[in-house]
Amino acid sequence: MEKKQIRPFETGLGIRNIGFLLSLSSLSSRLESKWILNQILEYSIQSEIVLVLFVIMIIKKEGIRLPTIYAILLEFVLQFYRYDQQYSWKIIANTNIDHIFMVFLTGLVIVHFILMYISPVYFQIPVTGSLKVGYTVKNIDDIQFAIFYPTNDEYQPKKNLPYFSNVDKYLDTLAYFTYRYPREFKVDHVPAPLLKISLGPLLRTQMMDVIANANLAVLKNKYPVMMYSHGFNSHMNLQATFCKDLASKGVIVIAPMHRDEDFIAKIKEYPVPLNRFKEVMNESVIKRKNDIQKIITFVLDPSKKFLSYFPNGNELRDSFQPREQIIMCGHSYGGLTSLATSLDDPRIYTTIVLDPAMSLFDEDEKYIKLLKTPQKKPFLILCSENFHKRFPLFSQREHIQTFLKSQKNYKNAILAAELKEFGHGNFVDMAFFIPFELQQLREDILKVKEVSNFYLMLNKLVEYFIYESQSTFINFEQIHMQNVVSQFEELTKNILEYKKKNFLYQFEI
Numbered sequence: 001m002e003k004k005q006i007r008p009f010e011t012g013l014g015i016r017n018i019g020f021l022l023s024l025s026s027l028s029s030r031l032e033s034k035w036i037l038n039q040i041l042e043y044s045i046q047s048e049i050v051l052v053l054f055v056i057m058i059i060k061k062e063g064i065r066l067p068t069i070y071a072i073l074l075e076f077v078l079q080f081y082r083y084d085q086q087y088s089w090k091i092i093a094n095t096n097i098d099h100i101f102m103v104f105l106t107g108l109v110i111v112h113f114i115l116m117y118i119s120p121v122y123f124q125i126p127v128t129g130s131l132k133v134g135y136t137v138k139n140i141d142d143i144q145f146a147i148f149y150p151t152n153d154e155y156q157p158k159k160n161l162p163y164f165s166n167v168d169k170y171l172d173t174l175a176y177f178t179y180r181y182p183r184e185f186k187v188d189h190v191p192a193p194l195l196k197i198s199l200g201p202l203l204r205t206q207m208m209d210v211i212a213n214a215n216l217a218v219l220k221n222k223y224p225v226m227m228y229s230h231g232f233n234s235h236m237n238l239q240a241t242f243c244k245d246l247a248s249k250g251v252i253v254i255a256p257m258h259r260d261e262d263f264i265a266k267i268k269e270y271p272v273p274l275n276r277f278k279e280v281m282n283e284s285v286i287k288r289k290n291d292i293q294k295i296i297t298f299v300l301d302p303s304k305k306f307l308s309y310f311p312n313g314n315e316l317r318d319s320f321q322p323r324e325q326i327i328m329c330g331h332s333y334g335g336l337t338s339l340a341t342s343l344d345d346p347r348i349y350t351t352i353v354l355d356p357a358m359s360l361f362d363e364d365e366k367y368i369k370l371l372k373t374p375q376k377k378p379f380l381i382l383c384s385e386n387f388h389k390r391f392p393l394f395s396q397r398e399h400i401q402t403f404l405k406s407q408k409n410y411k412n413a414i415l416a417a418e419l420k421e422f423g424h425g426n427f428v429d430m431a432f433f434i435p436f437e438l439q440q441l442r443e444d445i446l447k448v449k450e451v452s453n454f455y456l457m458l459n460k461l462v463e464y465f466i467y468e469s470q471s472t473f474i475n476f477e478q479i480h481m482q483n484v485v486s487q488f489e490e491l492t493k494n495i496l497e498y499k500k501k502n503f504l505y506q507f508e509i
Contacts, residue, residue: 010116013071017109020078021102067116074108081105124209125241125455129248134214135161138309140298143291145256146236147309148243151214159212163237163429167203171196173233208240215312219250222321224470225299227292227341227348228255231332231428232281232357238429239331245459251466252322254295258288258334278359278393281333285360288337296326296347325349327466331427333357342377343370350469352462353381354427357391358399371399372406378481379407380465381416382458387424413481415465419457426454461488
């Protein structure tokens with residue numbers, strides 16, 4: 001999938017500024033190609049009004065990017081210096097400071113290219129279903145959650161919404177953990193101000209391509225309902241691409257906003273932190289589980305109060321029927337939440353666990369026992385290639401192997417796969433916000449250029465699994481799982497043209 005971006009435009013602005021700089025320097029008088037410089041100045045974008053209109057058009061289409069704004073401001077500085085020289089205003093142009101100022105201007109031009117290099121470019125992946133995606137945010141008691149759902153309403157730009165409304169708290173916490181645990185989490189520390197400069201504008205302005213408070217589409221069959229649990233210090237919208245794609249195919253996806261910051265505050269009180277971190281986050285998982293179960297109870301309530309969340313809810317009261325078998329899904333600590341919730345909740349039938357942190361099963365006897373209890377429902381466990389290597393403290397592989405051993409003689413199928421060339425961050429939309437050049441800051445994203453393909457594979461594999469499992473509520477046996485695998489292999493062979501299998505079928509047990 002080609003990734004459209006506006007870097008060629010920003011590069012053009014940078015080259016234009018270099019042209020200005022050369023024309024202002026003493027070097028320009030020695031260059032035989034001075035005519036080229038004049039062309040850059042006079043004819044590339046002859047009118048400053050045209051330039052401004054062009055920039056407005058780009059910003060409206062792609063959003064505000066710091067390198068674009070910086071390059072425009074720098075051009076005004078260079079233009080002012082040019083006129084100062086040309087008309088002998090002598091406000092800046094002075095033989096005593098000319099050389100110093102030229103060095104300063106050169107530094108400013110270099111800064112533009114650095115900003116362009118590190119500033120994220122977001123790549124939106126369109127949904128693959130036939131329905132549009134509605135979005136709303138609701139509360140039950142103190143639990144906030146987003147709902148991605150199918151709609152037939154027409155898309156309206158004014159009803160679109162950004163990923164974040166308050167991004168500073170998220171970035172502050174992210175910066176804190178890269179500072180506090182760089183060795184344990186194997187990440188480079190990125191100061192909060194730098195995160196807010198480079199990531200902040202994008203996260204505040206990038207739209208999710210949803211329709212706020214749209215009508216719920218009328219479906220012929222019962223509505224599949226998925227609960228999605230986000231990862232540690234993540235956000236209910238940071239898996240929007242995944243949730244939207246399922247919603248476009250008729251699934252109602254409910255994504256709670258887990259209040260991890262309440263537990264993070266406890267972690268900050270302790271100078272030694274790693275063991276305390278796991279202990280506190282395990283407490284958080286139990287709180288997450290309780291919140292999810294409360295939402296499930298509300299959704300399945302026979303009174304259908306859930307319909308009040310949609311503008312056309314009263315019209316659907318007679319026809320609306322959610323599937324009684326809930327789909328549970330989550331990533332990282334959300335994957336752990338997903339597994340811990342599903343193990344002893346009979347209302348959850350289909351479970352999808354994405355690259356889970358499994359620390360809850362280290363010491364909690366109740367959950368260790370649950371992990372070894374045979375299950376009568378299907379599980380899809382997808383892991384990245386490197387998470388268990390980079391973060392052994394979360395005991396991912398050991399506990400997954402324990403789970404598989406306890407289920408291997410049971411007739412319900414479980415697929416535990418390791419996705420080759422997948423990183424931990426490839427499961428969430430944050431992968432789209434990280435440019436290729438910042439891979440060293442996010443080693444959990446292995447191949448940024450392949451993010452679009454990875455997402456296509458992930459969405460399709462999950463879609464196949466949900467379809468097979470939801471159509472067969474009893475005895476989801478190996479034959480159904482084989483259908484999932486064969487369809488996925490066909491996808492990777494024919495659509496992505498991968499020459500090798502993209503996942504390992506199961507872990508060694």
